[in-house]
Amino acid sequence: MISRRRFVAVASGLLVVRPRPGFAQEGTFLRPEDAPRQLFPDMTAATERSVASTPPLQARIRDLMGGLPTLWEAAYRIFEVKRGDSVAGFAVVVEEIGKHRPITFAVAVNPDGTVRDVAVLAYREAYGGDIKERRFLRQYAGKNGAAPLMPYRDIQNIAGATLSVEATGRAVKKAIAVLKATGSVS
16 A cells, blocks of 8 residues: 555656646747758759739639638748759648647649648647647648548547647648649649
8 A cells, every 4th residue: 555645756746747738839840941842852943932812813712622711821932843854843831720820831732733741830829739740741642632631531630639630631722722723733
């Protein structure tokens, strides 16, 4: 039988090692101009262009997404990435609301409109930051704009981060829609 004094010491030790809520969740992890290199490690060049988010472009994006995004950026940063003389793909910077605040993503899209990779550039919520982990983001590779990209359907959810997982799916759909609406991919 454990004495009362020893039990209190053990219980106190357990309280000391408990992780703090929100620890290491928020932060800026990658600059937009560095995203193409991370998403396309074998690239030889990247050219950036900015596309204004006009009402006609927004209408086209909405139609292609099959719904509304949670945010409309003033403009979209699109990086055309080359490997040698050929286009390897595109990296698009988009934002979507997590639970309360915007999450900034860079979505790498192949020339055929499928997802190559996703990176979280900035996360501003106290919880749910696990969406920035490679083990979560790699499941978007190969998906296209027609995929549901929803937790419990074609995307594994993260406990306690459902709204951030949904935001990731919307961001991926938005990036593909931006590229289709601007004629960058078919």
